[in-house]
Amino acid sequence: MNKKKFIACIYLYRQHAVRGLKDTTIVDTDPVRLAKYYCENNADELIVFDMSEEAAANYCGEHPEGDVNPEVEHDKAHEEALDMIKDICAASEVDVIGAGNIRRMEDVKKLLYAGCRKAILDYEKESNIAITEEVSLKFGKEKILISYNEASVVETNKELIEKYVSAMVLLNPHQIRETFAVTGMPFYVQINQVALNKLIEIFSYENVWGITGNTINDNVKEIPALKDLCMENDIPVVSFEPAFKWSDFKLNSDGMLPVVVQDYRTSEVLMVAYMNEEAYYQTLRLGKMTYYSRSRQELWLKGATSGHFQYLKSLSADCDMDTLLAKVSQVGAACHTGARSCFFNKVTSKEYEETGNPLQVFQDVYDVILDRKVHPKEGSYTNYLFDKGIDKILKKLGEEATEIVIAAKNPNANEIKYEISDFLYHMMVLMAEKEIGWEEITTELANR
Numbered sequence: 032m033n034k035k036k037f038i039a040c041i042y043l044y045r046q047h048a049v050r051g052l053k054d055t056t057i058v059d060t061d062p063v064r065l066a067k068y069y070c071e072n073n074a075d076e077l078i079v080f081d082m083s084e085e086a087a088a089n090y091c092g093e094h095p096e097g098d099v100n101p102e103v104e105h106d107k108a109h110e111e112a113l114d115m116i117k118d119i120c121a122a123s124e125v126d127v128i129g130a131g132n133i134r135r136m137e138d139v140k141k142l143l144y145a146g147c148r149k150a151i152l153d154y155e156k157e158s159n160i161a162i163t164e165e166v167s168l169k170f171g172k173e174k175i176l177i178s179y180n181e182a183s184v185v186e187t188n189k190e191l192i193e194k195y196v197s198a199m200v201l202l203n204p205h206q207i208r209e210t211f212a213v214t215g216m217p218f219y220v221q222i223n224q225v226a227l228n229k230l231i232e233i234f235s236y237e238n239v240w241g242i243t244g245n246t247i248n249d250n251v252k253e254i255p256a257l258k259d260l261c262m263e264n265d266i267p268v269v270s271f272e273p274a275f276k277w278s279d280f281k282l283n284s285d286g287m288l289p290v291v292v293q294d295y296r297t298s299e300v301l302m303v304a305y306m307n308e309e310a311y312y313q314t315l316r317l318g319k320m321t322y323y324s325r326s327r328q329e330l331w332l333k334g335a336t337s338g339h340f341q342y343l344k345s346l347s348a349d350c351d352m353d354t355l356l357a358k359v360s361q362v363g364a365a366c367h368t369g370a371r372s373c374f375f376n377k378v379t380s381k382e383y384e385e386t387g388n389p390l391q392v393f394q395d396v397y398d399v400i401l402d403r404k405v406h407p408k409e410g411s412y413t414n415y416l417f418d419k420g421i422d423k424i425l426k427k428l429g430e431e432a433t434e435i436v437i438a439a440k441n442p443n444a445n446e447i448k449y450e451i452s453d454f455l456y457h458m459m460v461l462m463a464e465k466e467i468g469w470e471e472i473t474t475e476l477a478n479r
Contacts, residue, residue, distance in 0.1 A: 034267045035234050036241035037254045038219060039069035040078040041119065043112055043131075045086045051223060051245065052080060052202075058248075062115055063122045070124040071340060073254040073317060075269045077123055078151070078200070078243055079116055081131035081142075083108035109138075113145050120146025121474070124342045124360055130178060130200075133159055139166045143174065146474065151200055154179040160188060167195035176219075178202055182209035189214055198240060204233070211238055222246040230257060234266050255316060271315040271343065277308040281353040287323060288355050292365065295344040295358035296470075297391065301365035302373040304333075306355065318343050320359055339363035393469055396456065400463045416460050424464055428457045 041062050042049045048065045050056040059065040062079075069077055087105040109132055120127045129142035130151035135158075142150045152159040152166070154177045167175045177192060178200040179185060185192060185199065192199070192214070199218035201210055204225070210218055220233060221244040230246070233239055250257075258268045280288055287305040294301055304322040306314070310330055313321040317332075320341035324331040334340030341359040348355055366373040403413040416424050431454040438447040462468070 033217065033240050034269045035239070035261065036075035036219075036269050037073070037247050037251075037257065038076045038078055038128075038241045038243035039074035039247050039251055040080065040221070040243045040245075041065055041069075042080045042082060043115060044082040045108075046111060046115055049082070052082065055082075063118050066119045066123050066127075069248070069251055070122075070342075071319075072251040073258075074125060074247070074251055075241070076126050076128060077119070078128045078130055079119055079147070081109070081112045081116065081129065083112040084132040113141055116142065116147065117145040121471075124362075128176065133162075136162055136166050136169060139170065139175075143170060144475065149174045149176055149197075151176045151178050152196075153177075154184050154188065160191070163188075163191055163195050173197045176200055180206070182206045182213050185210060185216075186213045192216065200243070207233065207236065207239070211236055214238075219243055227253065227257065231260060231264055231266065234261060235264075258316075271318060271346070273315055273346075275348060275352075277311055279352060280348065281351060283353070285325070287325075288353065290320075290322065290355040290357055292320065292341065292357045292359055294361055296360075297394075299372055300374055301341075301359070301361055301371070304331075314343060314346070314357075320357060334362060337363065339365070341365070390469065390473070393455075393459070397459045397462065397469055400459050404463055413460060416457075417464065421464060424457065424461050428454070428461060431457050 042051055042058075043062055044055050046062070047057045048059040048062040050058055066077060084105065087108040112132065116127070116129060126148040127146060128149045128151060129145065129147035131153070133139060133142075133150065133152060133156075139150045139152075139162075150166070150170075152163060152175065154160055159177075163175070163177070172195055175196050176198050177196050180201075180203045193216060196216070199210070199216060200221060201207065201218050202221045204220050204222050207220060215238060217238055217240040219241040220239055222230075222233070222242055223245040225233075225246050227246075227250060230242060233242060247254075258270060261268045262270075282288060285305075287307050288311070290304050290306055292301045292304065293299065304320075305325060306321075307323040310321045310323045313330065313332075320333045320343060322331045322333060323329070340362045341357070342362070344358045344360060346355060346357050361371075364371055366375075400413055403411050404417055407414045407417075416427065431450065434450040435447060435454055438450040441447070462472070
């Protein structure tokens with residue numbers, strides 16, 4: 032049986048988060064902040080509904096006498112919404128699913144390139160039904176969902192949906208039984224008003240893979256308790272399931288385990304802390320690193336006061352089963368001093384070149400370029416490029432690209448290596464000029 036999910040949602044209208052698709056009461060003026068809040072409180076995924084189409088239509092309706100072009104207003108609102116969705120995806124520790132204002136395949140592409148893991152086609156619109164096959168073949172069936180109000184829509188398009196769609200989002204919870212009767216496909220249910228104990232009944236349907244809507248938004252802090260309730264009723268939910276019990280570990284004299292914490296992206300060692308049994312199981316339950324403070328003699332949820340949470344990605348034990356290695360997504364600083372890592376007091380070192388981690392090499396060079404931009408150095412070629420401006424940077428980038436093409440015709444592989452290095456340097460100057468970091472580039476590539 033598939034593990035069930037608790038999915039928060041953001042209804043994005045005029046750069047604000049509002050109550051619902053038909054209720055534009057503002058919930059939060061900062062949707063990115065709201066996304067972080069949902070992540071902090073254990074939502075499994077996040078659906079963002081782009082309501083810019085409605086916003087543009089309402090704006091035009093509010094200015095009937097003005098010189099307003101509906102298409103221009105729509106495109107403007109849509110691009111603003113996509114920028115906001117990109118920021119939400121970058122800030123979210125869970126997968127984001129994009130929905131709303133899809134007119135053509137290009138709109139699905141923009142949602143995915145903004146960082147959404149999946150996109151939802153609105154089956155209330157014939158135009159969305161018409162592009163189902165095209166977008167599924169282009170981006171993969173696993174990235175395409177549909178939303179609908181009536182099970183009859185699923186029945187009418189059953190063959191198309193089962194062939195090209197991975198799951199469905201039912202916006203009308205009164206149609207659960209009808210949907211169940213029509214197809215065996217998985218679906219999520221949007222529920223805006225229901226008693227929490229009713230969720231167990233809804234989750235009992237095998238095809239229901241998740242619940243979203245304001246019932247989850249309003250009760251997001253109750254997700255851990257709701258998951259416990261589900262498991263008590265033999266309903267599987269998304270959670271970290273340990274391969275080892277606490278009794279399987281070799282504890283130190285204090286009855287605890289040391290935990291080495293690494294950044295899951297860069298493998299940078301961030302800190303070392305300790306867990307007791309309660310901290311171990313709470314970490315698994317919440318998906319956020321929890322330790323035991325030996326000085327305060329109490330449980331310690333990392334980030335509870337600072338906001339610098341550590342979201343668990345993996346937890347491993349060493350060969351002796353007496354130390355844990357946690358790979359985490361670190362929000363902000365890991366160290367209480369405000370430093371990214373606790374390990375900044377250099378005892379001694381020997382000169383060496385950092386070549387083992389390609390991304391770290393790129394980041395180190397990029398950091399030097401950024402430093403030159405902020406702290407100009409006389410005679411610096413990098414500062415020369417910044418002083419000359421964007422046209423000069425682009426001219427050099429074009430020249431270096433041409434040099435790569437020429438070098439590729441040369442049998443000496445070293446030459447193309449040198450030219451690619453020159454190109455990458457100039458590309459990083461351009462990135463710094465445009466304030467684009469390596470993490471944005473690698474995230475974009477991963478999303479593709």
